[in-house]
Structure formats: structure tokens, C-alpha cells
Amino acid sequence: MADRVLRFGVVGLSRGFDLTRPTLVADPRVSLVAAADLRPEARAAFAAEFAAPAYDDAAALCADPQVEVVYIATPHQTHADLTALAARHGKHVLVEKPMALDLAACRAMIAATEAAGVRLVVGPSHGFDPPVAAAAALVGSEAFGPARMVTAVTFTDFLYRPRRPEELDSARGGGVVFSQAVHQIDVVRRLVGRPVRSVRAATGAWDAGRPTEGAYQAFLTFEGGASAALTYSGYGRYDTDALMGWVGETGGARDPAAYATARRRLDGADEPALKAARAYGVAGAATPAPVGHEHFGFVLVACERGDLRLTPTAVEAFGPAARWTVDLPAPDATRHAVVDEVWDAVVDGKAPLHDGAWGAENLAVCLAILRSAAEGREIAIADLEIRP
Numbered sequence: 001m002a003d004r005v006l007r008f009g010v011v012g013l014s015r016g017f018d019l020t021r022p023t024l025v026a027d028p029r030v031s032l033v034a035a036a037d038l039r040p041e042a043r044a045a046f047a048a049e050f051a052a053p054a055y056d057d058a059a060a061l062c063a064d065p066q067v068e069v070v071y072i073a074t075p076h077q078t079h080a081d082l083t084a085l086a087a088r089h090g091k092h093v094l095v096e097k098p099m100a101l102d103l104a105a106c107r108a109m110i111a112a113t114e115a116a117g118v119r120l121v122v123g124p125s126h127g128f129d130p131p132v133a134a135a136a137a138l139v140g141s142e143a144f145g146p147a148r149m150v151t152a153v154t155f156t157d158f159l160y161r162p163r164r165p166e167e168l169d170s171a172r173g174g175g176v177v178f179s180q181a182v183h184q185i186d187v188v189r190r191l192v193g194r195p196v197r198s199v200r201a202a203t204g205a206w207d208a209g210r211p212t213e214g215a216y217q218a219f220l221t222f223e224g225g226a227s228a229a230l231t232y233s234g235y236g237r238y239d240t241d242a243l244m245g246w247v248g249e250t251g252g253a254r255d256p257a258a259y260a261t262a263r264r265r266l267d268g269a270d271e272p273a274l275k276a277a278r279a280y281g282v283a284g285a286a287t288p289a290p291v292g293h294e295h296f297g298f299v300l301v302a303c304e305r306g307d308l309r310l311t312p313t314a315v316e317a318f319g320p321a322a323r324w325t326v327d328l329p330a331p332d333a334t335r336h337a338v339v340d341e342v343w344d345a346v347v348d349g350k351a352p353l354h355d356g357a358w359g360a361e362n363l364a365v366c367l368a369i370l371r372s373a374a375e376g377r378e379i380a381i382a383d384l385e386i387r388p
């Protein structure tokens, strides 16, 4: 393996990149060879850390012959154009979630990468988490049988983390449905292993000062008869990390005594400055070392013959005659499964699970949540045009 590494170039050096950075640094299959960002301080930090070029323009990064895989970690609305740009330069693409903001953009991204003969992987997202993969491997087995009913509950402080204006404007891709439902959908789709058939949802926008969706409930039905109930609130009150041994979403330890920290920090503060303080290259913004795997809150899968509960360090299995635990010790860095998919696709020619069609279907379910809530009716996924 040592004589073959994936040469990554990163577009967008901020929070998204910073969360994946420990994995890209720790994984011997990856070399970070270049970056591009609009912010000079981010470029300077990258150049200093990796002794590699940091461009002020994504086109220059895509033209760099050293770059083999372009990791697009810029705001949602830029993903489609940057994917097309990378594909035109013959680069494989790892693009952050959500894949894009509409299905036409997803179709264009799939078409551009297919035409160029390059791979497209959409991630990281919580469907890559090892407890999800371990539980998905048990679903359908002799002991458990097919998944019938998934319950996923996530309460966070998402809405009160510092935001750019468009992140609080649903029409421009803001709110918890585009940024957070996409994780929960990714998790339940991987666990059920069948296409989503329909969505009925309600959304909540309860803070006039942050006028976008901060919460939702959605009921998904799947082909084959399974269903999933998704609940999410980003209003920073109850926190489902309490159900996860106070291991946070990105695998780090949380302080159980801390309460309403995000809301308090935001109160009267300069929001762009706060956002900048969380970006890559700023002292103190580094991701804490993991004490468990990443997770997206409480997830319980009821299968025909047994139940599976996901935790940050295990899958708790409740079989027909016994209960046991599949231990999943904390990793050195949390996102190696993303590198696995890119490696398998680029080096071994294996179709990734989180390919463009998968990312587009995740987005279709997000759009169905928004439409169902707006129109007060169930939305059939077949009525959305996912494929070209």
C-alpha cells in the first residue's frame, strides 16, 4: 500500500475540511498535495502545515497535475460547479454533503463525472460511521431478518452555531433539512438497504431571529415495507448526546454540565467573527481526539427477528434468544471509512455506496421533507426526478 497513495487537493478550507483533516493526515493511503480557498489566512495555514501549494482559485487547483482527487468542502451552492470543474480536469471527486441543492444539479454532477470517466463519492456523512456499517451488516442476517422499523432521534444546538446569512435562509440551502436531515437519511437508508418510497413530514421554524427550519419530524416508507421515523431539533435545549454516553457527534468527549453554550456564545456577538474562529487554521479550532466513533444521535433498528441499537463504541444486539454487544473501539481518527470508499473506487474500480445516485437520493428525501411540510401531504419519491 505504501507505494500507492491518493493525492488529495482540497477546495474549501474551513469547518468541513477541519473535521476530516485528522483522518486525511492519519491515513497512510492519503497525501494532501494542494488546496484552494478564497481566504488568505486559510491558504497560509495549509501551506505551512502541508508544505504544499494553496491556490486562491479552484481552477488552478484542478489544473495541478499533482492532484488526483478533489475534495470539495465549500458551501452547498458551489458543489455542482466545482464538481463539473474537477471532472473537466479529469479529477476524481469527493464532495461534501448535501451533494447540491436541487436534483438538476445532482444530475449534472453525475453526468459530468461519468462523461469524464472519474469517480464521484458524496461524503463524509454519518452513513459512513462504523456502527452504522456494523448494524447494516447484521440487518438481513439469519438472526435479525430484514429491517422493519427504524427510529432516529437527534437533538443538537445546530441552529445556534455561527452561520453565514444563507445558512439561515432555506431558499438558499439553509436550515437543518439540507445540512442535518441529509445525515439522518443517509443513516436510515444504509440500515434499511432499500429505496425510500414516500415521505410525510412537518418542519419547525420557531425562532424569528433565525428564520429557517430548526426542527423536523419525518415518516419515511421504503420499498419492501420498512418505515423510519426521524426526529431532529437543532434548538440547543435537550441534547441526544446524553443518550450516547456524552460522546459528541464527531466522536469527541462532551461536558455533561455544559448547557446552552452555543446560544449564549452567539448572544450579541459578531457572528461572522465567531464563524471565522471555528474555521481551519485558527488556533483552538482543532477537532478533539475521538473517544468513540462519530454518530448522529439515537438510532434503534427493529428487524423482523431482533433489534439493533447503535452507540458510539458498539452495536447492541437484541437477538431472538440472547442479547450481546458488537464492540467497536474508538478509532485514531473517525473518518477512515470515507477514504475506504474513495480508495476502493479509484484504486480498485469498485462502485462506491455513496456515489452520485446515492447522494441525489439523499437530497431527494430532503426536498420531499420540505415539500411535504409545505403542502401538508405525503410525497412519493418516484415523483421527483432523481435520475437523468
Ligand SMILES: NC(=O)c1ccc[n+]([C@@H]2O[C@H](COP(=O)([O-])OP(=O)(O)OC[C@H]3O[C@@H](n4cnc5c(N)ncnc54)[C@H](O)[C@@H]3O)[C@@H](O)[C@H]2O)c1
Binding pocket: 011, 012, 013, 014, 015, 016, 017, 019, 036, 037, 038, 039, 042, 056, 057, 058, 073, 074, 075, 076, 078, 096, 097, 098, 123, 124, 125, 164, 179, 279
Ligand atoms: N460532513 C460534515 O461533518 C460537515 C461538517 C461541516 C460542514 N460540512 C459541509 O462542508 C461544506 C462547507 O461547510 P463549512 O461550514 O466548512 O463552510 P464555511 O462557510 O465555513 O467555509 C467554506 C470555505 O470555502 C471557501 N470557499 C467558498 N467558495 C470557494 C470557492 N469557490 N473556491 C475556493 N474556496 C471557496 C471559503 O473561503 C471558506 O473557507 C458544506 O457543504 C457543509 O455541509 C460537512
